[in-house]
Amino acid sequence: MDWAAFFTLHRGLPREGPGDRDSLDWALGLASPPPDGAICDAGCGPGADIAGLLAHVPEGRVEAVDLHAGFVAQAAARFAGEPRVTVRQGDMGELTGPYDLIWSAGALYFLGVSEGLGRWRAALAPGGAVAFSQACWFTDTPSERARAYWAAEYPQMTGVAGVTAQVRAAGFQVLGQRPVSDAAWEAYFSPMEQRVATLRPGADAALAAVLDEADEEIATWRACRAEYGYLVTVARPA
Ligand SMILES: C[S@@+](CC[C@H](N)C(=O)[O-])C[C@H]1O[C@@H](n2cnc3c(N)ncnc32)[C@H](O)[C@@H]1O
Known part of the structure; x- marks a missing residue:
């Protein structure tokens, strides 16, 4: 990955993964932090949430x-x-808290679900919860196109049962799970698509490769959206 080219595409985009207010409101309704609570947005990206x-x-x-x-x-x-x-640069694997909620949209997979939850447990206040979203299979028989895309992006991707098992393996109980809507995907893709179109003329080889990857990410989801999505999971230490 050419990071300079990556940030040429991604700089200033409103969000870095699928998500929207509707799924956030649903998750926080379940996690129910107190009105004066402390929330960590772990892997906040540009701060969309x-x-x-x-x-x-x-x-x-x-x-x-x-x-x-x-x-x-x-x-x-x-x-x-x-x-x-407060926004700070740091490793979300080293959170200390205490937090009433750790929210993590599309980022926990960098640590691994079980590993990350295991690390976050001590950073939760009593009664605290974790809400996270991540890519998840919605079929046991994905098409070759979807399989090839995710084999390169996130080969450990599982179905809903697999995410649940990883949550339980970390000593957490699942309070609820729900896929994000198509609108949440478009909230991520639409600005990126416009940026790709703006940058495409005159892009050098490194930037063109990044733009091609973005086009492929968008086209694969549009063609295979029934086969995978982003799953929001709300969990609390058991
Ligand atoms: C797919 S993006 C999602 C960003 C944001 N939550 C959103 O939905 O727009 C994943 C984010 O996790 C961040 N990230 C990855 N590993 C991290 C770590 N160990 N500590 C903190 N942030 C991390 C990346 O820099 C990136 O901003």
Whole structure:
């Protein structure tokens, strides 16, 4: 991956994975953090979910953490002057908390579901919960196109039962699971598609390769959307 080319495409995009307010509201309704609660947005990217998280803790705070300086800067700029939000560059595998909720959209898979939940357990306040989304198979018999795409992207991807098993293996119980909607995917893809079209003329080889990958990600989902999606899981230590 040419990171300079990657960020040429991704810089300034509103979000870095499928998601929307509807799925966030559903998950936080289940996790039910207290009004003055502390929420960590682990792997916050450009900070697309921070406003929604804040709305669920009207007297509380959100701490957003991401490994990449470019995303941290974007999320921090979005919430400059908002005293209830802290954005910092750091490793979400090293959270200390305590948090009433750890929210992680499309990022926990970097740690591994069981491994990440195991690390986050000690960072949860009593009664605290984790809500995360990640790619998941919705069929046992994926097409060759979908299989080939995910074999390269995330070969460990499982179905819903597999995610549940990984959550339980970490000593958590599942409070609820739900796929994100097609609208949540389009909220991710539409701005990216427009950026690809803008950058395509005059792109050098490294950027063209990144743009081709984005086109393939979008086209594969549009062709195979019934076969896989993003699953939101809400879980609490058992
Ligand atoms: C698919 S993006 C999702 C970003 C954001 N949650 C969203 O939905 O727009 C995954 C994010 O996880 C971040 N990430 C990956 N590993 C990380 C780690 N160990 N600690 C903190 N952030 C990490 C990446 O930098 C990236 O911003």
